[in-house]
Amino acid sequence: MGFTSVTVFLAWLLLIAISGINLSNSTKFTITNYCNETIWPAITPNNFSGGGFALRPTQSAVFTPPPDWHGRIWARTGCDFDKNGTGSCQTGACGTHLQCAGAGVPPATVVEFSLGGEIDYYDVSLVDGFNLPVVVEPIGGKGNCSSVGCERDLLPNCPAELTLKSPTDGVVACRSACDVYESDEYCCRGAFSTPVTCLPTNYSRIFKEACPRAYSFAYDDPTSIVTCSAADYMVTFCSSRNQTQCTYHDKKLICNEGSGMLKELSQVWKLLLLAIITPLFM
Template sequence: MELDKNLFFPLLLVSFIFISGPKPSEGARVFTIVNYCRQTIWPAVFPGENFNGGGFTLKTGESRIFTAPVSWSGRIWGRTGCKFDSSGNGSCETGSCGTSFKCGGSGNTPASLAEFTLASPDFYDVSLVDGFNLPMTVTPINGSGGNCSAAGCDGDLRPNCPKELAVRGGGGRVVGCRSACDVFSTDEYCCKGLYANPVTCQPTSYSKIFKKACPTAYSYAYDDPSSIFTCSASDYVVSFCSSRNHSVCSYHNNKLVCAAASGLRANGIKWVMMAFTLIITSLWKTC
């Protein structure tokens, strides 16, 4: 029987977390960052003191786990097409924060952003106001209050990006889609001047393209009703190139909790043992 690829990575992640995952206090939030893309990415976080200094590498299928205090407020995004030397200096096709491997500031546009304010309750969203470079979703786990729904963009804007917004990399391929504000810098597209309020700043033809592909992500500055989410005492899985219905798991305070698609509820030792079996089988096949 062939294993569903949508279950393999979550189960593999469960095993890793069960063995070595952090066990923080009740007041902290566990962030699990996963790369489901077919390419290596270089996630960035600002401020990044709790996230490996603000930058790290994830190959296809890899994940990293971090713990942030409730007071943390910041953004997470993915960098693509990066080349860094042994000193951590280099550049990326999209999402660069200067020339540094570990980001000490926000990245260059265009970049899909996951934004968080950890409080009581937490506020979180995925924003395309600064453009798009990777599909990106945020899934809360084990939270309460608010709507605690998955946020983000599981569509890929790059193939259908309007040519006037497209950013091209090597070989002429589209690697990002800029926002209309970034390209044209008008008050209407940037929601400034006479348009600096939710009454006058309305969706444009460009933001509608973003919204159609990504209905639960910010497409322009005042796109609040369908784009900002709240949840209390939750952990978060930030997934690149994954469906909002993808099965995800987090390990917090000695308890494994999963949110899964299609009615699957992976919770308990049964799923941990299955995950260990998958790892052992995988290792055996590569020996």
């Protein structure tokens, strides 16, 4: 009888809890793929993750960034890499290698973090366009600490002039107006480079209406950026509120149990998982 990747991930987290290993000294990112396809998350700067890896549906990966890390996380889609890690992607490409050498090519939905000091800043940005839904949920922090992101799939309603199409897969991403038209107004540059002159456009309003908790244009700060401190973060692609998501925080296995509210895993679930672990690791 096989076990899902989520089961293996939960089992691994429970083993950590049982063993008493302390993982609570640093911020942790739990990156999970709930999409129906394999994705290739990318991280820059890549001084703690290698820069890129594959995640099959329901798989998760856990990373500990440096305390003062400032960077981006996004997903590449439609990739084809050979055994040497060389290849290409339909969206989000960052060079021709599995390990990213720089920022991704738009369009892509981007998670942005600024860690360090007493406060973390984080947001999900559609300024570079959209390729996959993604949500960031903080765990155990102090402050605002609200979830941000874009849960909806914007591809079905992407304006025709912004669509990025694949010859075999149809619409694979929704481009930004800046990427398409390269105008100062849409790119918030030149005479439009200040908060006073860079204003929402008809295109950014489409993104904002669909995903009110994500950046829709360069100066969309008041409704999009969130602060928190002493938190871990779950970055989930293609998630929905009725899916159980788990991570390990402050020596405890924490799950939302499909309700959108994170809580410590119950003793009953711990016992059930312990029964599952035995055949997995013997």
